[in-house]
Amino acid sequence: MRKQPRQARSRATVDAIVQAGTRVLGGKGWAGFNTNEVAEVAGVSIGSLYQYFPDKLSLVDAIRHRHFEEVQQVVNAAGQRGLSLARRLEGLVRGMIEVHHSNPALHRALLDEVPSLKGVESAHTVFEEEYLRGYQAVVAAIRPRSRRKTIEAAAQVISSAIEGVIHDAARRGTLGSTTLRRELLDLVRAYLEALKEHR
Amino acid sequence: MRKQPRQARSRATVDAIVQAGTRVLGGKGWAGFNTNEVAEVAGVSIGSLYQYFPDKLSLVDAIRHRHFEEVQQVVNAAGQRGLSLARRLEGLVRGMIEVHHSNPALHRALLDEVPSLKGVESAHTVFEEEYLRGYQAVVAAIRPRSRRKTIEAAAQVISSAIEGVIHDAARRGTLGSTTLRRELLDLVRAYLEALKEHR
């Protein structure tokens, strides 16, 4: 960010911009993401947008930051001890579905379409790693005896399968269906249970 | 398409354009897809491009057509009778991985980024349905007694999970790894086997 907002007024402006940006990015994708429209949707002048974000990319970076934090919370919650394994998995699936419900295309746009900021290890990568660690915790809780390699691979597969299913459901508008949730849960559970059998 | 190419030369031109477009779309995504560059990569003048494709969208539509045909073949092959179930699943997973190997970002770009042509029932949808029918055939072969609804839901989940895993692997460059293929196979197999138990 170019400038730290000091007064309450400006914090509200920054907020409005990031929210509007989130909506536009989710709605039209990266190719249709246009700073002038974001400003308009935010009810703010284009100048104000650039007062706080030096360029387009830094704005999507802020959006990414905010979105990934939400996702992370869901994943972390599922890794927490003190819940039965079944509950953890259910929480994970339910949480991921919820996170994508309000703006389903956003996640994919952030992950796949938006070019990452100059520094390779930017927010993007940092988040992905933390994110995977969350999944690994879930797997490890269920298959505590597995080797690290196995856990990592499984976390990868589960996370990407979940995202694939949710993303696809979102595209066809069935994200809210109970069937979807149950099947997704079955998919993950079946895979994790199968894990023990041969390793 | 604006014009049907009749002579061999024209067909070659159209071919070059579609191939170049495929490369550019996979390489830079929809936001970076630009007709002038496609023409240049194809070694053809921009005028020629517009001779055969009335606009940008009709060009990506042709690209989509070609790509989805390839994918469809893989799915159909897996649905064919005469192979053991294990072989079918394996063929499906291996085939999908292969299809994405040469140009991993293309599939997602076509599916998620490119706005679909005006008519809702466009090629896009048509293909998706055929595509799902292929998956349903695979599921039905393995769980012949299941109800239609169950089969449909399972096909949906499997196809989107496979795509999610492959897409993610492509992003991190592990698409060629054997581990990935085995895990993906395990995921699908475990899910399908679990199916029988409660329905």
Add this chain to the structure above:
Amino acid sequence: MRKQPRQARSRATVDAIVQAGTRVLGGKGWAGFNTNEVAEVAGVSIGSLYQYFPDKLSLVDAIRHRHFEEVQQVVNAAGQRGLSLARRLEGLVRGMIEVHHSNPALHRALLDEVPSLKGVESAHTVFEEEYLRGYQAVVAAIRPRSRRKTIEAAAQVISSAIEGVIHDAARRGTLGSTTLRRELLDLVRAYLEALKEHR
């Protein structure tokens, strides 16, 4: 100026702004001269800047005022009686070099790049005339019998030649060299001595 600063604090503010403006104008030229940056460099809010200067032009006008006064002093000193002719010339050359040393691009920027304030007879012109009178005094001291026209023309030539040489030296970073000073002195001296021969 919009307001006369009355209290000491205000005078300090105005001072800081003019100094910052001088630095920025010299450093980046008129095209890179930007009121927000000037305020920042001055350690003052943009609002304060506009408290004292109604617009950008009035600010550069103040800068010009200050700079030309310095230059004028050098020229006047060289016109003063009581010194040998050789000393006067030397003082003139040395003084002009010194004036440009701290901020070499400033003079040209003020003279050539900055558009002059609306009124044609603006500060700009007023200063230039006084400035030339100074040079004329120097010439007249050396060639007291020459006609007014001749003196005016000679003053013009000398002043602009000196500026040209100094400006060029500044551009190539040789403004401090003794050779430069000697050659410049030779140029002026030779020209003034040649004056007597044919008029």
Add this chain to the structure above:
Amino acid sequence: MRKQPRQARSRATVDAIVQAGTRVLGGKGWAGFNTNEVAEVAGVSIGSLYQYFPDKLSLVDAIRHRHFEEVQQVVNAAGQRGLSLARRLEGLVRGMIEVHHSNPALHRALLDEVPSLKGVESAHTVFEEEYLRGYQAVVAAIRPRSRRKTIEAAAQVISSAIEGVIHDAARRGTLGSTTLRRELLDLVRAYLEALKEHR
């Protein structure tokens, strides 16, 4: 340049753009140089301008190229053997005046205002060196026994003094006056004659 114009039509376009750019740059300086206006003055769309020049700087670079070539020809002509020394000097002064007559502010704008293209040794520097070699040839012709250092310094002084005088005259609109030409000639001649006396 981004593209080599192949057809006659496009060569005319490029020409119109460079000419318009020259006019605008001379007329409004670098701060007022604006590609949209240049295109308009050239009677060409903004798109055409960017078809041939990848950015603003490359356009001024082309302008610089063209202008400096003209200047160089004048200087070279003055260095040519076969003319009396008096004629050479006269040709030099007259030529430089002529070159600046049509667009007096251009030279200064190119030299002082326009930031040079990325490569330090760009056209800018290359030209300046060739330019100085021309002046050195003139000095050497008149003072053939002088040492190289002396010749170089003298060339520097003369070139910058001439530019200073001409630039100043242009600013006050006296560039056409005979007096100016005579005085400028006297300045140069006096300096060069004085050279022999002490070195």
Add this chain to the structure above:
DNA sequence: GATGAATGAGTATTCATTCAT
């Protein structure tokens, strides 16, 4: 048919200036 020059609406970004706090 093929070419590539030309067009201009669209988009990112800057900066002089105003005004509520």
Add this chain to the structure above:
DNA sequence: CATGAATGAATACTCATTCAT
């Protein structure tokens, strides 16, 4: 008075599309 948030006209540059040759 001082602050700095907000404004929006202006400006560099892109790219889908047309059309004369």
